[in-house]
Amino acid sequence: MLLLLSLIAADAQNSAVDRAMTQSVAGWNAGDINRFLNIYSDDPTTSFIAGEGIVRGKAAMKIRYQTKYDFTDPAKRGVLTIERLDYRPLGRDFALYIGRYTLRYPDGHSASGPTSVVLHHEAGGWKIIADHSS
Template identity: 35%
Template sequence: MKNSRWGSALALLLLLLAGSPRAMAASDEATAIRQAMAAQQAAWNRGDVDAFMQTYKDAPDTTFVGRTVRKGYRAILESYRRHYATRAQMGRLTYSDLDVRLLPGAGGEVRYAVVTGRFHLDRTAHGEVAQDDGIYSLLWEKTAGGWKIILDHTS
């Protein structure tokens, strides 16, 4: 009888924690990042590089690591414009194997997140960038303007 009460109490506690505001907020944060990535993919598939870049933080220290390292929002934007100059070079972007890991600080507040996954470009033309498939890791920061990418490592 005593073990049954403890088991019931533990089950109730776990249920409460799963539905706690902190757990729900974490779920909301991961959902917000997934929605930002879906909007980014849709923008790419419309051929709208400027809208695609809205997920990146507009800051001089935002960094893209690929074959080279580019620093600064403007440098990254210009690189995308140069390497994917036509709709045929942009093609259709698909993300897969998306994994969002929230990184809570000492006080439990989530300000950063790491996102990993795969990308695929289905396209008929290539510019300087011939790669159609790869993996990425993104470091996101929660800003006043929403979640923004501050570091993109794509290979």
């Protein structure tokens, strides 16, 4: 019985994380940077790691995204999709999500790479506390 309850809880956690990721992607595709970033924790130690190094805090991430992408122009921002490759609960309040992001642009080119995020269940739902995208 305990195993069954544990599996049900893990499935509910997985679904909640998938919904949060879907909302973030929808924000990107709508050109709404705040909706896109809503999945990130407000904790100042929240980190994003990409080719140019580590960025800490949601405010710094917002600046990075605004500098790198034009959220007012869909042709320059691209259409984002994320394919989930793996998901692992890391206890009751943490999870690891591994995926592949793809940005497709109207001119036919695309950018794609792996992403792994650690999420924490906070008062506002599941929030990314660490993001490593290549």
